[in-house]
Amino acid sequence: xxxxxxxxxxxxxxxxxxxxxxxxxxxxxxxxxxxxxxxxxxxxxxxxxxxxxxxxxxxxxxxxxxxxxxxxxxxxxxxxxxxxxxxxxxxxxxxxxxxxxxxxxxxxxxxx
Amino acid sequence: xxxxxxxxxxxxxxxxxxxxxxxxxxxxxxxxxxxxxxxxxxxxxxxxxxxxxxxxxxxxxxxxxxxxxxxxxxxxxxxxxxxxxxxxxxxxxxxxxxxxxxxxxxxxxxxxx
Numbered sequence: 001x002x003x004x005x006x007x008x009x010x011x012x013x014x015x016x017x018x019x020x021x022x023x024x025x026x027x028x029x030x031x032x033x034x035x036x037x038x039x040x041x042x043x044x045x046x047x048x049x050x051x052x053x054x055x056x057x058x059x060x061x062x063x064x065x066x067x068x069x070x071x072x073x074x075x076x077x078x079x080x081x082x083x084x085x086x087x088x089x090x091x092x093x094x095x096x097x098x099x100x101x102x103x104x105x106x107x108x109x110x111x112x
Numbered sequence: 113x114x115x116x117x118x119x120x121x122x123x124x125x126x127x128x129x130x131x132x133x134x135x136x137x138x139x140x141x142x143x144x145x146x147x148x149x150x151x152x153x154x155x156x157x158x159x160x161x162x163x164x165x166x167x168x169x170x171x172x173x174x175x176x177x178x179x180x181x182x183x184x185x186x187x188x189x190x191x192x193x194x195x196x197x198x199x200x201x202x203x204x205x206x207x208x209x210x211x212x213x214x215x216x217x218x219x220x221x222x223x224x225x
Binding site: 009 | 147152153154155156157160170171202204209211213214215216217218219
């Protein structure tokens with residue numbers, strides 16, 4: 001079945017440093033979504049990427065979808081303590097019956 | 113209130129007991145999902161439903177039963193709870209699976225002792 005892996009599993013940064021998490025799928029994806037989960041909270045949708053090579057920005061967050069549509073990344077510029085949480089990618093396969101498969105997540109800790 | 117709600121938020125049960133986790137959404141979304149979240153495993157799909165009376169297995173369905181007699185409700189039942197089912201359970205809903213955003217409930221933290 002489809003597998004979606006994320007690296008790193010955990011990253012600790014100082015406030016102001018940049019952060020990147022990578023998402024890799026074992027199969028080609030039709031689209032990819034990113035979610036953020038604050039400690040003790042539930043996942044909240046951030047963005048969806050659909051096109052090969054697509055890049056989208058949300059303030060300090062930059063999302064990319066790979067050319068082969070098998071990988072994606074989330075880059076945060078100048079992290080803030082409000083960025084703390086776990087970031088999940090979730091990919092949908094290309095078949096008509098494909099479901100959304102979540103990655104293992106990257107937990108980000110930001111300290112002053 | 114509009115949204116997706118789960119109950120209970122916390123539950124402690126004994127091994128072998130049956131327990132049902134409730135999920136209710138007010139958007140009339142077609143799709144509903146149950147995930148479990150465990151450290152190191154991310155979110156794993158247990159069951160999902162494309163519409164009332166249509167359900168299908170996800171990645172880790174063993175030991176769980178679901179039903180969906182009404183569009184807005186999607187209860188998850190652990191028929192005979194085991195310690196390995198200790199986890200945080202999230203219910204979610206979406207308009208079209210994988211194409212639109214999924215909205216998650218607050219989660220139920222289940223402990224099986």
